[in-house]
Amino acid sequence: MFKPLESDPPLIDKGDPERLSPVALRLAEEQPDEFVIYLRRVWDTNRRQLLDSAKLLHQLRQVKVSCHDQRLHPLSEAWVPTENIISIWSLLLLPEERFRFLILKDQKLKHVDHSSWNFLREIGCQYEAGDQFLTDLLLTIKKTWPTNVKDPGHVLGIYAYFLRRLNRTQPYPDGTYYKLLSDDKLWDNFNACELLLYKGEWIKPSSCFLRAPDYVRSKRVLTPAAGTDATPLETLAIRHFYQLVLCIPNFPDTWAAIIDELRGLQRSTGQTPIQQVTELYRALNELQLSEPERVTIRKLFLQHSLIAIEQGSVIAWQTHLTCIWSPLNKIRNLAELSRPYPYLKDFFVGLLKVEEATEKTVLSRMSYWTPEFEIRDLDLFSLLNGLIATSKISMKPDKLLTQRIFLGKWNGEKYRFVGSTEVFFIPDDEEFANTFMDKLPLLDITAEEIALLDPLFTWLGFKDRYLSKHVYRMCCSPPTAQKQKIEWDIVQRAEGILRIALHCGSPRTTTDVERGTLLNIMKKGEMLAVEGMQSEKVVLTRQKGSKCLGTGPNHKHGLTAPSTHPKLAIAVNEAGNALDRLVLHVSSDKEERDLALFTSLPRCLMKWLMADPKTQKWGIETLLGIRRRITIQHSHKDIGESACKAAGNPGQIQPTTTISCRPQQRKRITRDDTPSRTASVNLKGTRRTLVQ
Template sequence: MLRGDRGDTASTSSRSHGGHGTSEPRLFEFGDRGRILSPRCVEISKQHPEEFLNYLQQAWKRDKIYAKANPDSMLDLKALKVLCQDGKYRPLGSCYIPLPKLVYLQSRYMLEGETFPFLRLNPPLKPDGGFGPWRCLRAFARYRDNLDFFLEMLIRIRRQKSPTVEFPRRILELYLRIQAECEDSRDLEECQQRVRDVFEKEQLLYIHPIWRPPSECLMDDLCDMSSTLSKSALFPVAEDWDASKSELASLRDFYSHTLEVQSASFRTILGVLERREFDAPLDPSDLWLTDDFYRALDKLRRKLSPQDAAELRSAFAENMIIAVAPGESVIWLNSSDCTWAPKLDSPEVNDLSKHYPELKDFFTKFLGIKKNDAGLVFDSLVNVASLSPGNTRDDTARGLLVAVSQKIPEYGHVLDKEKFLRSPVFPVLTPDGDVLLCAATMEFSIADRKYLKDAFIGKLNLLDFDPKTVWMLDNLLVWAGLEERYLSRKVEEMGPAEEDFKSIELSGEISSKASQLLRIAVHFRSPRTSNPKATSWLLEVLEHAQVRLVSSFPSRLIYRSGNAEIVVENTLGGLDIKDTVGLVIYVDDENWELLKQTMLPRRLLEWMMTDPDSGDTEEVTELGVSLVRSILNVAPGRDHIIPKMLDAEGIVDVEALNASPYWRLNR
């Protein structure tokens, strides 16, 4: 005997979802967002979907009072799968109650064996047309012969596996019924949009023997445009539709106004380009096809209204409909990703002049695609030596160097660097006073500071540019790897070996700001802060650091190349850092303010970033130099603002860092 046969009430209650128990599980229970579907309800739907409707019928009588206040829970209920008449399980909200009227209409438009999502009800509905005991399902399932109902039938016919549609006139009748539903609706535009969306998504236009979405159709086959554009013409309709003149008129209205199927126009061509409607993926040899489309658009644009012309431009800006072949395959781009760049020969540059040389006006003037002369300018530069020697050629080279430098940020990655370095493009001033066009293989330096040029002119090969304008070449020189030729990087400054000169100490210049300078050293991971002991020692050194002014402090500038060196006097005035016994900075007194703003911040940071054991110097960043300069410039008595300055720049707080258990753990 089963447990239920012995009167086991617990067992009976647990299986009461079928409508046989005395206590149906609740539909809802309280959760974080109010009443939600009860886990038991969800469990029944998953484990016994064939009995779920009977359970819902009973539970709804008690719990429907909670439904109005819980719309999310109602959506969750509609998402539960239930059994349909065809034996499949579908979400309750997408199913239909098999009312006699709906069953009749379904049988009129659909053939036997073509399935429709009618609910399987037990007991079934009576033929009198009422809902009977299933009135509760109106809150969840569909039951009206409205637009959605006729769209659902059309979708079901479309999804049949048959290669063709039997009795295709029913498709015509469904189209006309859908059009009638739209015309009878309260909101015609919303209804038409709904139909368009469904027809596009489900591909519901039937042109024997295939189905296509409206976007892939034309109203009429004008001048054989349909085959050229890989479209399907909707007219004339097939003879087996047996359509009358009035039906054809209504059908044309449905196609043109409700589905918005277009005749051949610039929009049709855009559609082909947007959806890549070609027989096969294009390869570089197939770009004549897109060339034909662009030529057609070039002809059409001259007859467009301002609004249509703006729409055409916008389409190229927003969609990837321009085909280019930078390598061995075709890629698609929008107008902002392309350039008109003759002689910029690189697979990374999407140069339209290479593929569509006769359409310059269409791409540059109409679509506004940017023209770039980087390739032309670069080509002129690497061939500048072919011009006749003289001042004009040298001036041309200077102008081209500046022009190419301006192009480097955007196009440097595609210019031929090796060709550039091999080409004689640099005007170089020799110690003899001659200006020669030289390649980068020749040894020359770049005077990026006036005092350095004044010091070394006539002694070194120097790039013949004024130091005030050398910065215009910085992009180019860095790109070419020539930035190490800057004299500011190659020249060393050296003070006297012996400290046998009189000096006056400037008290507090560094020592009063020691703790804040330490923050910078720690933040940029100075080798002098590699461990707590070293950090403490650096702080102590900074706290006792001295700045001493020396009258006419002697300083030399030393340029080294291989085993040779050139030594000249430093006309700017000297600055020397000694750390043999503590940290002492000697500065020429006449140039103190100048050196404080220029040389001292960088030299002091370089010293802090130098390993005292190996002598190796870590990277000195411009941010670090700027921060040191800012600290040194804070007036006495205003030191309290320095921590705020460093906090604003995100510089680490050493005290907070030392208090961190994670920092101590990793030290």
């Protein structure tokens, strides 16, 4: 029995028997090498009080003391250098791999007498050989050699020593037995600390298979595939360690094991690598399965939603009902599988019966199109559009045109149109669509979607249903409106304009007579400022409910709406034909008139030049090839700013005015490119003239 010295401070606080004294704690902090010696002297005096107080004992176990690895460790994590422990340590570690043995009587490391240091066991210091001791040896090696481990063979020796847990009933020479951790605790230690050394790298056992097919890349394969020679280090003992101690599994090789593995990944709270899932699908696909087994697998995939889909950084698990095999294009609300799993078509389409994107898919889904399926209409049209664009379609447009499948709006409500028998428009111009949305039957589709589905609309024969082809701009004024002639330099410019008409191939310049007629018409031209002139948008249609716009020879019917388009028009007679002179109607308001002259006159004049004098129709190719460049003199800076604002262009305008006509690459028809017709109709005392 050891007795305390008179100079030894009290171990337990006199004022609080549930705490160590501040003086003892200061001794441990200032002289950690001496604290264990001090503790041995005062232990017997304080033993009963310490063992009876869990709080006090816990505090003592957390006190840090000096160890032979030249670090401080809590008493509960330090190892007592018993004879058995020392013998195992000296066998398994290299001299430079310092272990956390307590420093006792002196700095020399040797086994100690049980009786004199027995109190350390009561405190809770480590002293029994077993799983925890071997684990701490591995931690010591890893701390010493984070990379490039010296003599990896001694690490394998520790792994082989773990096999003693399989024969733990045999005692050590000192009478102690191999101390076990639970299988789960041992597995957790190896994973948390990455204590498996493989090809010079410290890794987790959970990132390994014992055996696996040669295509497996998601985990390390510790044993070479069947039919190959084992490496020299792959001894029987090490393989037993992998298999019997760490219980590292083989890659699953039955359909039931693969399903279990998938469900385990599904339940996992960690991040699941999609590569691992892909390998399981491939393994399942390569099995020789009977038809009953295939049916069972389909049911399990449906029941447990075992199809993995990456969504950002997470995995979503779905059934085959919410997936599709569609290499051509993605479909909203359906998970597309050909991109994440390009080589597994047989598995998804063949085994799991995932739907493949074909024209049959479109036709079959039309059979159950109901209001709750409306969100998927565009998906199916996008699919069909992709098939058409790649010439992978054999059915005729009539298959679709005769069905009520084209979702739109009519009279403010959702409505499905029949393509072959009902009138509706494709709202390719947002301004026109917003203007007439409550009065016209329109497809429920955005401008971006219209552009994407152009191959489909062409295939269906819907190109003439674009709303922009049916909307015209007109200018109107009261029949009694005052007209004032305004100076116009058309006479001086007539010959130059004629040359432009010739260069662009105007129908008015085919013969010498026609060229002379055109020149005379322009030289007699005049500009009239008209009081009360208004601009309108007009949709010409004979649909039910549309009103008559006039009593001319064509009896035009249609819908009208106010327009912000510049007020400018070339006058025509009551029959819609051109006059024998060029008469330009403009607003009587100077600001409106100047804006119209600088933004609309060149295009209006070019349309008039390119119109057939008999039919008043324009050739589309020629019209779309016209390039107009309008610039404004510095003296009209205020007009230029107004023109820019009207055109949506905030840029600065340079000082010249030109009209040029050159063939350009063909482009899509936009609102400003829409071909117009000349018409003049009377309605309740109002004269309407179509803007050119």
